Amino acid sequence: PVKGAKGSMLYKNAVEASRSIIKKQVKQGMIVIDATVGKGNDSLFLMQCIGHKGRFYGFDLDERAISTTKDLLGQYGYTENIHLFCKSHSEIATYVPHQVDCVIFNLGYLPGLSKDHITESSTTLEALKQALLLLKVDGFISVVVYPGHPQGAKESTDLKVFTTTLNQKEFHLFEITYPNQINNPPTLIYISRTKV
16 A cells, blocks of 8 residues: 555555455454465465464366465465365355355456456356355455456446445445546455344
């Protein structure tokens, strides 16, 4: 983050905003899910937050993403309490038997791969619904969505429509957008559970 007017904190982009929030809220020993592991960078960041006593679940449809993430975590000594699944994030509830503290989604396509490998509204919305049911009170979901390509624009619109239906007595919701940046920059959608 960078200092804004009168010392307020500003974030250069949605990923930076998401990580800042995660770092402040995710503590040692927590249970977390990376719903889109990709190259493993977010997974490693989460593991550094929860430590060796935490429990991590990661999902991706691409076997290379799962393998790369496993190798990356191993390089940093994270080999226990890690559960990686080459499965759609729409199957989270099938593979995660616990209530969780944090779920992150970094949507779009995996850099370096064909843009045919991309998250889609139908599975993302199903994954989000399942993640909401798994959240502990005070747990949260961070979604970074990329509206700068056609599928991403649809995903962004569908997510915004869905999240407006969430009961405000159960969930707190906000978005961080960057309306003056070019090329439809990513948006952060943050949802926290306030009660069951």
